Amino acid sequence: MAVTLADVAARAGVSAATVSRVLNGNYPVAGSTKTRVLAAVEELEYVVNGPASALAAATSDLVGVLVNDIADPFFGQLAGAVQSQMGPGTPGGGPRMAIVCNTGGSRERELTYLTLLQRQRAAAVILTGGAIEDPEHIEALSARLRRLEAAGTRIVLCGRPPLPDAEAPAITFDNRGGAQRLTEHMLSLGHRAIGYIAGPAARTTTRHRLEGHRAALAAAGLGGGADRLTVHGGAYDRAAGYEGTLALLDREPGLTAVLAANDTVALGACAALRDRGLRIPDDVSVAGFDDLPFAVDTTPALTTVRVPLTDAGAHAGRLALSPDAPAEGVVTYPTTLMPRASTAPPPPEKP
Amino acid sequence: MAVTLADVAARAGVSAATVSRVLNGNYPVAGSTKTRVLAAVEELEYVVNGPASALAAATSDLVGVLVNDIADPFFGQLAGAVQSQMGPGTPGGGPRMAIVCNTGGSRERELTYLTLLQRQRAAAVILTGGAIEDPEHIEALSARLRRLEAAGTRIVLCGRPPLPDAEAPAITFDNRGGAQRLTEHMLSLGHRAIGYIAGPAARTTTRHRLEGHRAALAAAGLGGGADRLTVHGGAYDRAAGYEGTLALLDREPGLTAVLAANDTVALGACAALRDRGLRIPDDVSVAGFDDLPFAVDTTPALTTVRVPLTDAGAHAGRLALSPDAPAEGVVTYPTTLMPRASTAPPPPEKP
C-alpha cells in the first residue's frame, strides 16, 4: 500500500540498505548513487516510516514536554520556545517533534504521561513548571524518571529544582531573588501592610517566591506579622487572586499593597480591589510575577518580575537534543524587576 | 536490556501472543491466564514498545495538532481541549498522545509538519486556526492531506472551512455572524466612524470577520467608506492593534470606535488610544473578538465576541479519535456577543 524503502530501492536500482544510508547519511555513499536514490524518493513521494525506523534503530525522534496548563501563556511560551529548537535543521540530527502533555497539575496525570512517553520511547522528556513537594510523589516521579533514563531517554527539568538523586540537568529561575527584590521595591515605596497571595502550597515555585518575600520582610524587621498577610491560592489563576484579595482585605482593611504569585493571579487581585472600590495604585498597589505579555497592557501597567521563559525554554530544548548529555547540573536564569504603574507609594495615613 | 513482551511471556509461562492479546484485549483470554499475565507485567514493570506495536499493527496512537502559535491562549485553549479527549480512558480505545505543532503561521512549516506527522504515521491530524487563502498553498496543503488520508490518517479541521475536494470533517465558528452582531452593537450605540483592524490578509478568519463587519455596515447604509477605515495587521498580535490604531487615528481623527480582529489586537488598540490621550470608552469605544480569559480583566472590561474554543477543541478531539469517520461535513459553532464596559455611546459631537 504505502511506499516503502524497498520500493525506492527498486526504483533506484540499489539495495534497501543503500537507500537507508542515503537517508540517514551516516555512511559513505557515492554521489551518483545518492542522486539516483534521492530522485527515486522524490518521484515516489516516499516518507520514512517513523515507527519502523524507531524500532530498528532503538531511538525515536519524539520529545515529551510536560506542562501544567497549556492554556496558560506561561507554559505556552515555554512550549513554543522548546519547539523552536526542534523541527528540521536543528541540532541533534534530524527533525524532532515535541509532544506537549497537559498534566493540569495533577500528580497522577504527570506519572501517566511519563509512562506514555516511555511507551513511545521518547528521546527526551522535559518537565516544566514548579515541582510538587510531596515526598511520596517525588519518590514515584523519581522512580519513573529513573526508568526512563535507563531506557535511554534524556531528562531535562525546566523551571524546577533538580531531583534528589538524579543527574538530569535542571534550568531554574531565580524566583527567590525576584520575589525578594519585588518586596524590597514595595518596602522602598513605603508600604508596610503588604498582602501576599501565594500559589498552591507544596509547589517549589510557590515556596521559593514566598521565601524571597519573607526574606525581604525579615530584613526590614517586618517578618513578624507576615503569616497573617499571606494567603494560599488553589491554583495560579484569576480566582485565587480575586478571592485571596478579598480575604486579605477582610483580614487587614489597612492593606496598601498586594503581591500576587503571578500575573494571572494579579489580574484577579486587581478585579477584587476594583470591586471593593479601591483604586490602583492610589489606594492599593499591586504586583505580579512572570511578566507575561499582557502585563504591560493592564491598567495601570502591572509591576512584575520578568522571567526569561523563551531563553529557558530554548535552552531546555537544546539540552534535550544534545546527543551527549552535558549534565551541567543546575543553570539558574536571573529574574528582573519590572517596575510599572501599578505600584506607587501608599496613600497618606488617614487621620 | 529493556523488558520485552517475551520476558513477560516467559515470566507468566505463556506465549508472547497471549500477552499481546491480554494487553490489547481484542481476543478471548481465560481469566486466570489474564491475571497471571497482568501480574507479570506489573512485576517486570513492562511498558509496551510503542514503535514496535505501531509497526506491527500499522497504526499509531499519535494525533497531530497544528496551531499557529502555541503561546497564544486562543490556541492554548484549543490544544488543551483537544488533549482533554485523549489520554487514558478516552474514546477510541487506548491512550493517545497529542503532538502540538507550532506552525507560526508559516506555510512552509505547515507543510513540513504534515510530512513529519505522516512520518510518524499519525492516527489523526487536527488543523486549527484560520486557513491561508493562497490557491497555491491550498493546493500543496490538499495534496499533503490527501496523502495522509491515503495512509489512513484522519483529518479534522477546527476553526477553518472545509477544503475544496476533501471530505475531512470541519468545525467552524460563526465568525461572520459574530462580527456582524458586534458591528451592529456599535451602530446601535450610535457610532458611525468605526475603525476596523483586520488580521493578516489571506486568512479565512480575517476575511469572515471582515465580511461580517462590512455586512452590518452595508445594512446600515454605511458601506461606502468602509475601506478607508479598515487596516490589516501583519499578525493577530498586540503590535497590529497598536499600529493599526495609530494609522486609523491619523486617517480619521473623528474616530469613535475601534473594532479589533481579536482580543490581543484590541489590547494593542487600547494602548495606542491611551498613548494618544483618549479615554475608553468615553472618547473611543473598543471591542475585541474571541473572549479570551483576560478580556474580562482589562480596564475597562473588553466588549468582545465569545468563541466556544473549549467545546470546539473537544469536539475536534473526539472526531479525530472516532474510529469510524462520521464525516458529518461542517459543524458551525455559534458565537456570542459579550457587551462589556469598553463600548459605550460615542461622545457628543464637538461643536
Next chain:
DNA sequence: TTCCGAGTAGTAAGCGCTTACTGAATCAGC
C-alpha cells in the same frame, strides 16, 4: 462412545527499517 464446535493458547510469518558483516572494485605504493 463418537464427533463437533466452542473456547483458548501456541506457532510463525511478517510489519519496514537499521546495521554489522561480507564482498567487490578501485587505487596508491613499491
Next chain:
DNA sequence: GCTGATTCAGTAAGCGCTTACTACTCGGAA
C-alpha cells in the same frame, strides 16, 4: 604487476510486536 588499504554496495539478521492460522481441550449432542 602485485599487495594492502580504501571506498562503496549488498546480504541478512534482527528490532518487538500483532495476528492469521493451527492445535489442543473439553463439554455436550448424537
